[in-house]
Amino acid sequence: MSSRTGLSDTIAAIATAPGSAGVGIVRVSGPQALAVADGLFRGRRVPSRTPGGRFVFGHFVDHAGEVLDEGLCLVFRGPRSFTGEDVAEFQTHGSPAVLAGVLSRALALGARPARPGEFTLRAYLHGRLDLTQAEAVLNLVEAQTDAARRQASLGLSGALRERVGGVARRVTRTLAALQALLDYPEEGVPEEDRAQPLAQAERELQDLVLTAHAGQVATRGARLALIGRPNAGKSSLLNALVGYERSIVTPLPGTTRDYLEAGLELAGVPVTLVDTAGIRETGDQIEAAGVQQALTLAGAADLVLALEDGSAPREALGADLAGAGRVLRVRTKADLPPAWTDPGALDVSTVTGQGLPELREAVRAALLGDAARGEAWLTTERQADAARRALAHIQAAQTLPDDLAGYELEEALRALAELTGQDVQEDVVDAVFRNFCVGK
Ligand SMILES: Nc1nc2c(c(=O)[nH]1)N(C=O)[C@@H](CNc1ccc(C(=O)N[C@@H](CCC(=O)O)C(=O)O)cc1)CN2
Ligand SMILES: Nc1nc2c(ncn2[C@@H]2O[C@H](COP(=O)(O)OP(=O)(O)OP(=O)(O)O)[C@@H](O)[C@H]2O)c(=O)[nH]1
Numbered sequence: 001m002s003s004r005t006g007l008s009d010t011i012a013a014i015a016t017a018p019g020s021a022g023v024g025i026v027r028v029s030g031p032q033a034l035a036v037a038d039g040l041f042r043g044r045r046v047p048s049r050t051p052g053g054r055f056v057f058g059h060f061v062d063h064a065g066e067v068l069d070e071g072l073c074l075v076f077r078g079p080r081s082f083t084g085e086d087v088a089e090f091q092t093h094g095s096p097a098v099l100a101g102v103l104s105r106a107l108a109l110g111a112r113p114a115r116p117g118e119f120t121l122r123a124y125l126h127g128r129l130d131l132t133q134a135e136a137v138l139n140l141v142e143a144q145t146d147a148a149r150r151q152a153s154l155g156l157s158g159a160l161r162e163r164v165g166g167v168a169r170r171v172t173r174t175l176a177a178l179q180a181l182l183d184y185p186e187e188g189v190p191e192e193d194r195a196q197p198l199a200q201a202e203r204e205l206q207d208l209v210l211t212a213h214a215g216q217v218a219t220r221g222a223r224l225a226l227i228g229r230p231n232a233g234k235s236s237l238l239n240a241l242v243g244y245e246r247s248i249v250t251p252l253p254g255t256t257r258d259y260l261e262a263g264l265e266l267a268g269v270p271v272t273l274v275d276t277a278g279i280r281e282t283g284d285q286i287e288a289a290g291v292q293q294a295l296t297l298a299g300a301a302d303l304v305l306a307l308e309d310g311s312a313p314r315e316a317l318g319a320d321l322a323g324a325g326r327v328l329r330v331r332t333k334a335d336l337p338p339a340w341t342d343p344g345a346l347d348v349s350t351v352t353g354q355g356l357p358e359l360r361e362a363v364r365a366a367l368l369g370d371a372a373r374g375e376a377w378l379t380t381e382r383q384a385d386a387a388r389r390a391l392a393h394i395q396a397a398q399t400l401p402d403d404l405a406g407y408e409l410e411e412a413l414r415a416l417a418e419l420t421g422q423d424v425q426e427d428v429v430d431a432v433f434r435n436f437c438v439g440k
């Protein structure tokens with residue numbers, strides 16, 4: 001169903017996570033929210049006659065008047081609520097049975113089940129959040145680490161919207177200058193109104209586009225594949241990084257056959273380390289399947305750690321990592337006499353721990369780059385795509401004569417408006433909110 005229909009419906013959902021908890025919340029939003037509350041809640045005050053921003057203590061009752069639970073009813077009056085509509089919240093004991101009972105009563109009284117993300121969608125449709133803030137709400141709900149939480153909070157505060165707005169203002173200023181030039185060519189337009197704001201907009205947008213990788217890694221985490229010839233020390237490195245013996249290590253080449261994963265947190269980023277089979281030509285069918293899998297995993301990873309044994313003569317990997325994204329070269333067994341050296345590789349020993357801090361730092365830099373910590377980053381592919389298109393139009397405008405540049409600048413503004421959701425196709429909005437959970 002389209003995102004813009006059904007705003008006159010009253011929607012209801014359990015807002016808290018499934019399972020038992022201290023407290024649980026059922027949330028109802030829409031024109032009938034307070035009437036629904038009157039029907040299922042008995043307290044000292046009638047919800048529909050309670051001012052916004054207040055809570056009432058009382059009982060939740062079923063159709064026969066039987067008490068389901070005692071708890072609180074919170075009343076918000078639109079537009080002063082999260083959704084911008086009338087909202088009633090029921091804070092119950094956090095039992096699945098109580099929550100199901102209160103929700104089904106709300107549905108019987110005229111609310112309909114909310115679709116995924118529909119409360120936040122309504123906040124967006126009522127202009128209380130722009131699309132970057134709505135996406136930040138989603139990221140905040142899902143944030144498992146500090147870096148993810150920080151970016152989501154920044155986005156929710158409107159910091160990304162402001163960054164984009166700054167670029168849009170400069171483009172608009174240039175567009176106005178070009179228009180003036182076309183209308184009154186004899187008067188001319190000073191550089192500070194024309195080329196300068198555009199060059200500044202380009203720089204700002206370039207900086208922003210560069211945050212897209214960090215932003216997506218910070219919010220969704222990263223996959224790191226350990227790749228190398230048999231015995232290179234992949235499993236030993238995985239164990240050293242996660243801090244326990246997750247993977248089997250033996251002196252025999254070909255120990256790891258199936259791949260295995262282990263999670264750790266690195267610079268606030270959730271990282272999945274993937275240990276893989278050593279790459280070599282082999283007649284063993286099982287091992288060969290493992291080698292094939294290793295190459296597939298390298299291709300799908302955000303970062304490949306390519307390991308080579310520093311204590312043995314250097315041998316080519318025998319496979320192409322060109323298809324993989326970023327690659328960090330690691331020279332292992334640095335505690336042993338070196339058989340070769342390479343300034344392009346990090347020396348690491350899992351026996352002495354040498355090089356592990358540097359490796360962690362190199363991974364952090366490869367994943368987050370120098371995207372500044374306190375600034376808002378692009379956190380979704382949708383945002384990154386719109387920002388890149390806007391940048392391409394701004395760059396095109398700078399190479400064109402004035403009369404043609406205007407068209408490119410208008411396209412740039414359209415892409416920026418898409419980024420913030422001011423001017424966006426309905427199916428794009430639907431796709432954003434489809435990723436939410438019900439109740440958010
Ligand atoms: N119980 C509960 N906790 C929650 C939420 C919620 O919906 N319910 N939120 C949902 O995600 C978040 C908070 N977000 C909210 C945002 C705005 C308003 C609100 O009523 N704003 C009004 C009034 C502000 C005021 O009184 O100053 C407004 O902005 O006009 C409420 C919650 C996190 N915690
Ligand atoms: N001296 C020394 N030995 C190491 C180091 N890292 C690994 N080794 C040894 O090298 C051998 C192979 O290590 P693994 O971690 O199993 O190597 P792998 O790359 O996982 O090997 P496969 O699973 O066979 O592909 C083991 O005997 C390890 O103890 C190191 O930093 N220093």
Ligand SMILES: [Mg+2]
Pocket residue numbers: 234235236247248249255256275276278
């Ligand atoms: Mg191994």
